[in-house]
Amino acid sequence: MAAYPNSGRNFKKRNDFGPRRNERIKATQVRVIGPDGSQIGVISRDEALRLAKGHGMDLLEVSANTNPPVCKILDYGKFKYEEDKKQRTQKPHAAKLKEIKLGLNIEPHDYETKLRHGEDFLYKGNKLKISLMLRGRQMEQKTLAFDVVMRACKDLEGVGFMDGNPTLAGKNIIVTLTPLAANKRKLKFNLEQDEPPAEGPDEKA
Template identity: 35%
Template sequence: MQGVVRFYGLSTRQPEFYPFPRPEGSPAIALRNTSRDRERDQNRDQTRINDRIRVSPIRVIAADGEQLGVLPTEEAMSIAREAGLDLVIVAPGAKPPVCRIMDYGKYKYQQSKKQHKNQSHHTKTKEIRLRPKTGDHDIEFKVKQAIGFLKHKDKVQVCIQFKGREMAHVEEGHRVMAQVIELLAEVGKLESPPKQMGRRIMATVSPKAG
């Protein structure tokens, strides 16, 4: 027996048999419940923002960083609405909790972009070479170069190279190494301490987290 399926005024004839076995209980067409998926995505973000903020009073920071002091939550929300922004808890454990007025959508986008950039970066090890008698000007140049590597999230291997009679003054090499490590301390942390290997003193500095 042949049947006719009508869909928006069009008709197609189905064969008397289904050519392939259909899994038991499977629907002919699976539709995604987009509204339910959207609601689930929203619920994943547990950030206390706007109407989700149930405590009062709160300490408020304006979008430009100005301290607005301790305010009732309703007043803070009114200020945020007038600016077309959101009120977001940034320090829930503080007494009172600290909230900031911001564009939360833009903030989330920037954080996601930053996280993606950090994850996609493959750490490399760069090397800077110095001599025991390297002058302060040249040391500053090499350190500036190393800071650039560290800010790019790469590691830096510091190498002090000895030549000829310079081996008679190993302490000069250690002095230069200590000076370089100290100058890099603001953006890097010592991963491998200085170690003498033949005519070289080697140390590795890795970028600080954040």
């Protein structure tokens, strides 16, 4: 059984934040909703507090801008627990940085496999780093290496865009891509996939 936070059912005034409850409610008359959702009607705040206490529950002000304010009799500890749980599940996931590594003389099949993975990462809302390492005498072929990286970016433009031009860092040519908006992503290498997810990525690194 879930352990809920302390509901503070001692009905003392307290300085916590959030909707007013119990004796923090200032109105002398309130419209009360029962714990089962039934309309109890307009009664004094003190009477509403007595009703809440009789149920072993709290009186929570759920609509302060009406006249009189609307209050509900409920278990505040359980209510707060459920609200916090809802916020945690609705919180979007932070985008993850994925990476694919290319080679200067990469074979067409390997290139397509790498791009398929890269497209999938971007399609699911992840950022993507493309890197190409130049080994030994390949440093003399930097122009060709940049062309390979730019070709990959061009092939992935249906799902992402470059944050900036590719750069040479040591022996690595690097570029980072950001995913397009979910409703604008179009697949090229993974055409069997469904529509892009509305929320953030759930792919493990």
